[in-house]
Amino acid sequence: MIHKEEIVKAYQDLQDKICVGLEQIDGGANFIEELWQRDGGGGGKTRILQHGNVIEKGGVNFSAVHGRLPEVIKKTLDTHEDHFFATGVSIVIHPSHPWIPIIHMNIRYFEMNDQVRWFGGGIDLTPHYVIEEDAHFFHQYLKKVCDQFNPGFYSKFKIWADDYFYLKHRKETRGVGGIFYDRLTSQNTDLNWDQLFEFSIILGKSFLPVYSELINRNRHHVISEAHKQWQYQRRSRYVEFNLLYDVGTKFGLETNGRVESILMSLPPQANWVYNHHPEANTAEAKTLSFLKKGISWI
């Protein structure tokens, strides 16, 4: 049965590979690294790339933290356990080019003791401009990854992503979704612990080929100042989601994680324009029409 040390090692390897790959794709800047330690136990390796050719600001973070569970999280998890261990890789990339989508991926493992442990994760796409073929490609790819493990995973985790990456106050999904799952165990799936671990690694490895393809499809699209302004506005919705709803952000801030590592997900620039509504029959209006739950991208 897979042990946390192996997970930690595999997650760190994955972080290394993804950073090398992203630097190659970007070609204009390198990741800077910060090692940090958490008061209370554990720490992480934060890697940030800014002002690249493609990536305006992106983070590929690894962390492995442990210690006492804050009361507020014990309540959320409905547990009396005092101690936890959590490790994961989190990625958020804000591209400079408005036709390249924002992407987020996270894989994580959490345990309180031998009986209580689980895997979670997800990957979702937030285009500033929704391009239907790209959304199809993205979801097809994820379905193929899921199908290797369980024929029901994709449709279940796709709905979970629609529900999770949702700005309730705006009645708007964050983007075109993807997959999201949490608390997968050998009891509530038909996979054993090794297979659950494998699923998380295969998902992690899908990040580079998926995002490279999306970058290459769109990096030569001609852009205007209006496209940039729209991008800044869409990024403001990303900020709203991450600060109002994102469970990982809340967990990180409440467990005294390193603030700059947690908030690397926030964009380099975001604009709020009062009560802006795009004109009908524009690419912007079309994009908004796709920010709904329940759209099938297969």
Add this chain to the structure above:
Amino acid sequence: MIHKEEIVKAYQDLQDKICVGLEQIDGGANFIEELWQRDGGGGGKTRILQHGNVIEKGGVNFSAVHGRLPEVIKKTLDTHEDHFFATGVSIVIHPSHPWIPIIHMNIRYFEMNDQVRWFGGGIDLTPHYVIEEDAHFFHQYLKKVCDQFNPGFYSKFKIWADDYFYLKHRKETRGVGGIFYDRLTSQNTDLNWDQLFEFSIILGKSFLPVYSELINRNRHHVISEAHKQWQYQRRSRYVEFNLLYDVGTKFGLETNGRVESILMSLPPQANWVYNHHPEANTAEAKTLSFLKKGISWI
């Protein structure tokens, strides 16, 4: 004993006067108005000014809403009452000039029935660059307002503001504070209801003279691109506060208030730069050194 209809009328008058005054000070743009109705009861009058000479984006909002209390708020308030009425004026001004501070003011009245009702409010200053004389002026003015009603109000409400306008994750106050108070009643103060109402109105009326003075002191300060970049970064902290901690924002979103009216508080542009630390002995570093609780500005 003051009745809610009189409060509503006085708050609307105050909104009118403040908008007229701000337009005069700005001289470059006018407020646009949106009347909105809330599903579930009540509504409001949102007034927004954008792209002025002084004000890059500012809102002066009035609302009076009523209806059923959402479960989550009943829990917060520890009540079994089903119905509420709430009215208030909320102001947030984001100036274009980085040496003019962001300002926020709110006065509000809340009631569930004849026995359970209270006043709340506050005003606080968020300079992009802390100027000590301005912070002194601001706090002196507020102390004078408070002293008319109770010699203990200022020091109590100043501490309350320090605690409320606080970014726990950054260990940083939002700005140089001001005053904040909530749930003032004729039982927990030595004022009767008419006097509590009067206090809220006098505080509201202090907004224009205070902010005019701060604008006029700083509007001719020469600015650089570096000042603007710092301003965008400070605004990102304002976003973090409002989305992570602000009770009014949460209350508004949870009671299905009008999203664009609630989130008018967010700045026109905010930037997140990874792990930015200003150099020692700069105006930026000095500003950060003042973002602490417990500084006496009197």
